[in-house]
Amino acid sequence: MDIYDKKDKFFVAVDCIIFGFDKGKIKLLVFNRKIDPFKGAVSLVGSFVRIGETVSEAAVRILKEFTGLENVYMKELSTYSSVDRDPGYRCISVAQYALIRIDNDIKTLIEERGAKWFDIENIPELVLDHNEMVMDALERIQKIARYEPIGFELLPKKFTIPQLQTLYEAIYRRKLDPRNFRKKILSLDVIIKLHEKDKTGSKKGAFLYKFDYKKYIDLQKSGYNFEI
Amino acid sequence: MDIYDKKDKFFVAVDCIIFGFDKGKIKLLVFNRKIDPFKGAVSLVGSFVRIGETVSEAAVRILKEFTGLENVYMKELSTYSSVDRDPGYRCISVAQYALIRIDNDIKTLIEERGAKWFDIENIPELVLDHNEMVMDALERIQKIARYEPIGFELLPKKFTIPQLQTLYEAIYRRKLDPRNFRKKILSLDVIIKLHEKDKTGSKKGAFLYKFDYKKYIDLQKSGYNFEI
DNA sequence: TCAAAAGTGTTCTCAATACACCCATGA
DNA sequence: TCATGGGTGTATTGAGAACACTTTTGA
Structure with missing residues (x-):
């Protein structure tokens, strides 16, 4: 018997808040969920962390799986851990954000996979606490932009x-x-x-x-x- | 059958990086572990998150359990999720930091529980990746101090x-x-x-x-x- | 020829920096 | 009386902010 036996375990997810800039507007990358839970709803790119990878490796893997994007440098925003944030399951999510260049290659990649860009002035209702994550990320980039290029x-x-x-x-x-x-x-x-x-x-x-x-x-x- | 069945689960911990200031020096709060694993080693204040609480609630609870400190406003630093960060178990830790006032009440509380303050210029070897957390937290407060009081x-x-x-x-x-x-x-x-x-x-x-x-x-x- | 966006300079204000001496007091 | 740390003022420099007109060229 060992102290770990008594401890709780959690699902751990990552959600990626990917910002782009096109036609004078800042855009957010989202996609329509094709499977349950929340089939049909609009969501950030995100999924579960696997036991054999770090959170950051999971973010890279998941972004690639969903959008084909590679070599995106994501930074950690925060963890989201409300007990009822996911109504079905106890899941902690680590939100990661990145700023990327939208070029034609990327447009094609993303469209092929059914992801899309939304103007940040006009973000739709997202699943779970994803709207909160996006707001926090926007606040973060506004703050950081004052001190970093x-x-x-x-x-x-x-x-x-x-x-x-x-x-x-x-x-x-x-x-x-x-x-x-x-x-x-x-x-x-x-x-x-x-x-x-x-x-x-x-x-x-x-x-x-x-x-x-x-x-x-x-x-x-x-x-x-x-x-x- | 449901998608969650196939997903991995993790132990989730919080580690608290508590800084104080006394006699002209910045201090870090640590304690000697009284139980295994790592009995006798020096460690940050930290433990496991429970299923019914948020990470931030866990941090408050754990800090109180270990040191008696209350009303400490902690901020999230980052998650630490290397696959081998804890050699025995797959555990993700969310590090939280705070800056506190060291007054006599606090000194008494902390001494009673066997925690102690180390000068940050002279931090001992800590368990797991705790030294890395402390270095990251120091970098963070140096940066933040430039923009916030x-x-x-x-x-x-x-x-x-x-x-x-x-x-x-x-x-x-x-x-x-x-x-x-x-x-x-x-x-x-x-x-x-x-x-x-x-x-x-x-x-x-x-x-x-x-x-x-x-x-x-x-x-x-x-x-x-x-x-x- | 004109509409529409690109490009250019100067003045003013204010904050950051550098720098040297007097003050109060207990030992 | 003197050593110790507390407290004060000024001149200089540089960055940010406010502000209006000329240039280019495709339609």
Whole structure:
């Protein structure tokens, strides 16, 4: 007889809160459940952790199974453990979030599997406590965006300064001054101007930039103040 | 037959990383395990979550059982879920941390139960992955201290500005300018000067202050920049 | 030719930093 | 009387915020 014999055991799940950015809006990745429980309802990407993997490995596996996405760097948000959060079973969920670049490959992958993007200003009713998780994740990224160059992860590899500004405006939910924004971003010295223009946004066209990843990593480490 | 039947179940634990501040040093609360497993080893305060409680309720219960401490506001740090983190059993642990005021009542409570404080510059070998948890928690509080008035939670109800400065110096691990420190703290307008002096630190004595809790809460919400 | 978005500079305010001396008191 | 820590003020620098006009070009 050993102390562990008397202890309770739990189902442990992970739920992935995946944000993207497309057409000036922040999007959330969700899918329609095809099986019970909650068949037909809208849910975050999530499932159960297996005995032989860590929570973080489970998140990677589950995201891949549901959406085909790979190489997504997720961070832990929080655990959700209300006794009645899942009405049928006692299950603790560890929510993980990530910000990803939505490119055409990803669009195709995701559509094939029946997942879809919802504008975060207009998120539908989700199963269980998933709406609460999403709200917490949004709060988290708003907070983090003030101190880390988080926004860059959401943009395509080549992007314009007005696009970057639109992204920050979506995160902060307020308008920013284009002159001050440009000055601040350029002063950080983490983006490199290219000799191409993007003409989809205007007739004049805006210069494309790319990240200087090395400097970007340094900036992340130093905890530089990104408040805009 | 139902999908839950095939899923794995886990032991779920909480480990509490409790920091205090005494004699100019940040301290960590640990205890000597009196029972197996790891009898005699040094460990964080921690135990198993029960089926009928949330992780956070478990943390409160466990902290009270081990130390007698009540009304401690713990925040979630992270989950620790390596497959082999506990060599005997598959157990996921949710680490929670808190900063508390060490007063005489607390000293008595804790000593009675065989828990003790270690200087964080000199933490002993702890069981399992507890050292990793402590390192992660220290990193977290250093980061958070830059944006929230976190340090105040560690001081006695009445404290002097030099004491507060010593605390921030311990968190940041560097010396601060006393004139600039005083100016910054007073400009935040969250401490109230009392008409008493503390003479334990010097012959001249230093004026005692107390918190203005209302303003302190506002400051926490606004995410004011506390970088010093 | 004009509508629509991109791009550019200056001023002002305020907070952070650097820095040196006097004060009060118990031993 | 003197050693010890407490307490004070100023000048400089740099970043953030406010703010309006010119440029480019496809329709």
